[in-house]
Amino acid sequence: MIEQEIIERFTKSDFWSFFGFEYVRCTREEAVIRLPFRKQLNNTQQTVHGGVYMSIMDTAMGMLVLARGANDATTIQMVSNFLRPAIEETIIAKASVIKEMRSTSLLQGELYNESGDMLAYYTATFRTKK
């Protein structure tokens, strides 16, 4: 059972509204959030900044780890494979758990545009407290 309180803690945070994330779903299997384009997210090449890619993915992964029952969690490692620039388009982040261990969780994630093209692929490790 997914903790609604965790989802609300994320969606009501200042960080969430600063970026303009939109909640799609969070099940035990995956967390999905969206980020509609606005020009403030662009780098100087007029593509969405790589740090924005990592921010939405870290947020989706953090939500999933906590919603699955960890009392506390923090990212200790995250690898971003930037596959395609986002040019004036909505970004969709999908995070899932590969393996939950005693004190760490291994996650994977993908970013897509609305056409279904993969923009980036992630693996990350979260330190967790049960």
Ligand SMILES: CC(C)(COP(=O)(O)OP(=O)(O)OC[C@H]1O[C@@H](n2cnc3c(N)ncnc32)[C@H](O)[C@@H]1OP(=O)(O)O)[C@@H](O)C(=O)NCCC(=O)NCCSC(=O)Cc1ccccc1
């Ligand atoms: C807490 C800790 C990770 C480690 O505590 P410390 O006191 O420094 O060290 P201590 O020695 O006590 O280690 C304890 C245990 O940990 C282990 N270990 C340590 N390092 C590593 C490693 N690199 N890799 C693997 N394991 C490691 C160590 O072996 C030990 O294991 P043991 O207990 O013997 O089995 C600290 O370095 C830290 O806060 N880093 C910053 C994290 C941060 O800022 N992330 C970004 C913000 S998150 C975000 O924004 C997303 C989000 C949103 C919402 C919700 C969720 C997520």
